[in-house]
Ligand SMILES: C=C(OP(=O)(O)O)C(=O)O
């Protein structure tokens with residue numbers, strides 16, 4: 399028997415691929431895909447969706463039929479999986495993820511995956527990986543990351559929601575707490591929950607409403623980012639932690655959302671406009687006054703020049719994360735690396751649409767000395783694949799919302815389960831070192 403004929407033997411083959419429509423955390427429809435293998439494994443993945451989406455993201459397919467889910471139905475994407483993608487993958491080795499993702503990209507045939515839909519492709523790509531892992535009897539993080547998958551991520555927990563994720567609140571989209579002083583992921587989660595509840599009480603006592611936004615953080619009507627940050631520092635102290643040393647702060651300005659005609663409007667729509675240099679000065683001031691370790695989308699998605707200035711000014715001291723700027727896209731990331739824009743990438747699986755392209759983005763970042771932060775979307779599901787992905791890639795950081803709403807806590811709970819499975823002597827929690835500058839290759 400030749401080596402060729404042996405290839406594939408003993409491997410789990412894809413027997414069926416089935417998609418269906420399910421609800422996400424905003425009550426909008428999204429795609430769920432189940433993959434069955436010849437080893438008897440059946441695993442499902444669900445696709446998230448963003449609200450402050452970047453212009454350069456891969457495009458998920460929505461039906462546009464106003465009579466179903468106000469035009470947001472995903473039956474076309476479901477049909478693409480059941481009628482086109484599934485039949486093309488049946489019989490393939492489920493462990494050949496790179497070949498499968500290439501097939502998905504070719505079947506779609508467009509640069510932004512608008513033809514079959516990035517939601518259709520991603521659901522299949524993730525479900526294949528999940529089914530392959532279960533078929534081989536290994537957890538997903540180990541299947542994807544091998545023996546080096548032992549680093550739990552430091553979470554950036556979004557406790558104050560603004561921008562597009564909460565009505566009438568701050569322009570800045572996310573104010574996050576970062577438990578850099580915790581010893582384990584379980585300690586980090588407990589610390590986050592304690593601060594979250596303390597914040598709720600402080601907001602209530604100050605007469606603010608304590609309803610939560612899309613990512614489970616509070617959404618008080620605060621006048622300025624300064625007010626939000628001062629409140630966070632006070633809350634961290636009140637909860638019994640030292641701001642900066644034990645719990646740091648991270649921001650996602652999501653500034654593309656308040657960028658119009660070449661200027662930024664970081665305060666209120668009727669306040670005065672800022673140019674990029676003024677925005678950089680604003681961040682410089684905030685970083686001097688508050689223990690900020692990370693700023694995401696400080697400038698807009700196509701303001702490459704502004705990003706260079708931001709990086710020159712703050713890049714040695716602060717993590718500068720490109721979300722809408724890089725959209726988990728290797729080509730855009732490579733431009734940023736060449737030009738010195740940012741020093742970290744936010745990694746969202748549905749921005750690019752396949753697992754291997756996501757892994758390539760993380761690898762490209764790490765090789766260039768950029769950090770990678772694995773991230774949820776504002777519209778999520780109970781799917782916890784990103785928790786495994788964070789451990790598999792050794793990214794060291796995750797952004798997955800607040801300590802309320804089960805679409806967010808599912809990710810934290812999965813991380814704690816992974817840590818327990820690895821065991822205390824194996825699981826690493828990098829703490830502050832997750833934010834130390836990587837050496838450039
Ligand atoms: C998670 C985010 O929000 P969305 O999913 O709405 O893009 C983000 O901007 O980082």
Ligand SMILES: [Mg+2]
Nearest residue numbers: 650652694721
């Ligand atoms: Mg963002």
